[in-house]
Amino acid sequence: xxxxxxxxxxxxxxxxxxxxxxxxxxxxxxxxxxxxxxxxxxxxxxxxxxxxxxxxxxxxxxxxxxxxxxxxxxxxxxxxxxxxxxxxxxxxxxxxxxxxxxxxxxxxxxxxxxxxxxxxxxxxxxxxxxxxxxxxxxxxxxxxxxxxxxxxxxxxxxxxxxxxxxxxxxxxxxxxxxxxxxxxxxxxxxxxxxxxxxxxxxxxxxxxxxxxxxxxxxx
Numbered sequence: 336x337x338x339x340x341x342x343x344x345x346x347x348x349x350x351x352x353x354x355x356x357x358x359x360x361x362x363x364x365x366x367x368x369x370x371x372x373x374x375x376x377x378x379x380x381x382x383x384x385x386x387x388x389x390x391x392x393x394x395x396x397x398x399x400x401x402x403x404x405x406x407x408x409x410x411x412x413x414x415x416x417x418x419x420x421x422x423x424x425x426x427x428x429x430x431x432x433x434x435x436x437x438x439x440x441x442x443x444x445x446x447x448x449x450x451x452x453x454x455x456x457x458x459x460x461x462x463x464x465x466x467x468x469x470x471x472x473x474x475x476x477x478x479x480x481x482x483x484x485x486x487x488x489x490x491x492x493x494x495x496x497x498x499x500x501x502x503x504x505x506x507x508x509x510x511x512x513x514x515x516x517x518x519x520x521x522x523x524x525x526x527x528x529x530x531x532x533x534x535x536x537x538x539x540x541x542x543x544x545x546x547x548x549x550x551x552x553x554x
Contacts, residue, residue, distance in 0.1 A: 336432065336433065336434045336435075336439070336526070336528060336530055336533060336534050336535065337388065337391075337392050337432070337433045337434075337534075337535050337537070338430065338431070338432050338433075338441070338524075338526060338534060338535065338536045338537065339384055339387070339388040339430070339431045339432075339433075339537050339539055340428070340429070340430055340519065340524070340536065340537065340538045340539065341380060341384045341428070341429040341430075341431075341538075341539045341540075341541070341544065342427065342428055342519075342538070342540075342541075343376060343377060343380060343427050343428065343429065343541065344427070344541065345541055346372065346373075346376075347372040347373075347375060347376050350545055351375075351376060351379060354379060354383065354545065354548055355367075355379060357383075357548055357552060358379065358382045358383070359382075359402075362378070362382050365378060366378045366379050366382075373426065377424045377425075377426070377429065378424075380424075380429055380541070380544060381422055381424045381429045381431075383544050383548060384422075384429050384431050384539065384544065385420065385422055385431050386400060386548075387539070387544060387547055387548075388420070388431045388433055389412060389418065389420060389433060392418060392433050392435075393414070393415055393417065393418060395414055395415065396551070397548070397551060398551070399414055400412065400414050401413040401414045407493040407494075409421075409493055410422075417435055418433055418434070418435055419433070419434045419435075419437065419438050419439050420432060420433045420434075420439065421439045421440050421441045421490055421491070422441065423441045423442045423443045423486075423487075423490075424443065425443050425444055425445050425522070426445055427445065427522075428443050428445070428519070428522050429443075430442070430443040430524055432526050432528070434528050434530055436530055437528050437529040437530050438491055438493070438528065438529075439491060439526065439527065439528040440486075440487040440488060440489065440490030440491030440492070440526070440527040440528070441487055441490065441524075441525065441526050441527070442483045442484075442486035442487040442490065442524075442525050443483065443522055443523065443524045443525075444479050444482060444483045444486075444522065444523050445479075445521055445522055446475055446476055446479050446521050446522070446523060447475065447479075448475060449466075449474065449475045449478035449479060449482075451466070451474070451478065454466065454478070455501075456500075456501070457482075457485070457500040457501065458481060458485075458500070458501060459501055459502070459503060459504035459505075459506075460501075461504050461506050461507070462481045462485075462504060462505065462506060465477055465481065465506060466478050466481065476523075479523045480516065480523055481505055481506075483516070483523045483524070483525045484505040484510075484514050484516065484525045484527070485500060485503060485505055486525070487514065487525035487526060487527040488503060488505060488510060488513075488514065488527045489503070490527070491513075491527040491528060513527055513528060513529055514526070514527050515527075515528075515534055517536070
């Protein structure tokens, strides 16, 4: 399993405007609908990171990669059936997960002041207890651990959050065994897959993304 992480640090600039021309017309329209340049940047680099990651793993050129949307509105790779992938992004960070033997769900969230009032609607009773019994400085961290793990799990299932979230206990042994988590600065990252034993985590820079696509399209 391969996990590609991309911190987004720089504001939108002329290079990003040029890179925008390299994504599909559908993605370009979606990006251009965003009002804030920070949202445009995230959407653009999420698309570019997906292309670079799948190209690296599959050894196909990014120009050869063809995608579609399945019945669950989840993007699938048509160029080869050997890989499952999933994508997540939040302000300042993009995460792409790829597996060659099972479905995968990933999620990343920035730790902030947690909306504790929503726990009864989305958390299992054991998860609520875990957050409410946290040491003084940890309730927000524990909240986002649960939330991010739950998102990754439902994305792996293909349901998204449109399901009874309170019925899933990410702290139970059967779910925790397929969840893998780590923290990067102020971000919580989660991967959900039946193959979490071998995970290769790579960090990619914005400059690496830019150089890759500029070189690719200049050939």
